[in-house]
Amino acid sequence: MELFDIFLSYISRSTFITIFVLSWLSIYFILTFTILISRTIGLNSWIAKESKALDSLLLGAKNSNISSVLKRCATTNVSKTKLDVCLSIAEKDSTSGLTWLSIIASTSPFIGLFGTVVSILETFSKMGSGNAGLAVIAPAISEALVATGAGIFVAIPAYTFHLLIKRKSYEIMSILRRSADVILINSANNES
Template sequence: MSGIDLFLNYVQRSSFITIIVLSWLSIYFIISFTILFSRMAGIAAWQKREQNALESLLMGAKNIPNESSLRKCAGSKISREKLNVCISVAEKNATSGLTWLSIIASTSPFIGLFGTVISILETFSQLGNGANSSLGVIAPAISEALVATGAGIFVAIPAYTFNLLIKRKAYELTSTIEREADVLIALKREENEI
């Protein structure tokens, strides 16, 4: 039997709840990868812009470079309070999507377990209706029921990993922006001393 035949045979024997559980987990899986690719690409480009802005400031630029996210909210008068607000906004934007990844990572195993429990209950209910109750009948049914638990764990692991990867990239970005803010405050202090 080919893989497609095995899959179609499994789906044909599965209950409505099991199919819903596997569909739900499939959607979670797709969402996890979508968040990973979109956030990593966005944060990487943003990090590059902020790094360029930081390097410009370190090389002697007197104004906030256009590519810096601090430019949007610092205005003409630079203060630590305004810069802290900018940093907080940047951190919020950089970490978007992490809540969904956390939800997916924490709920996927339970969704899979729910599918397994329902399948096992259906198997035992069919056995109670006078069906053959030998190990040869029970073992394959229980084995098929465990597919949902395996699928839940299979979805949770990448979601948790992606959460950590994006969190780290967001931390690096926020650190770069904080260094920019520190340089701007130092430049302002130097101007005031002159």
């Protein structure tokens, strides 16, 4: 209960800007984990499905029952251009969410810093009223720095998750490129 009391005390002393900044960073934090969980689950199942489809192609199956992103491109008149278009669409799909993670990772520290600067400015404006002692200023500046800490706290997982999802995207695209190569080879062999 003591931690909750500390939190309530902090909120009661905070300004509108500080609460706004911390709320904004909280939304960013929730969004970061939502993107991570949804993209990781989706990409892991996609990687498993495409790996099975590639294995099926490598074993010589002409018409695999396993659905692949490239299957719709390889039905009739297989061409490198057609497969490249499908690969491009798959790359766009596999990297969805990365832009938001990048935005969150790069802007969170600045949002936190903004909250800190505004709080410190308000603290210095109070110094003019005659209460300029260290006992008054130190706690106010300490509380102001919470916003910067929160911004960094949000940015670290966002950047980490950005890299993790980017790696998963690379894995899926690698499998799809190999599958496209096998499809082109099989198509050339069938035409011969």
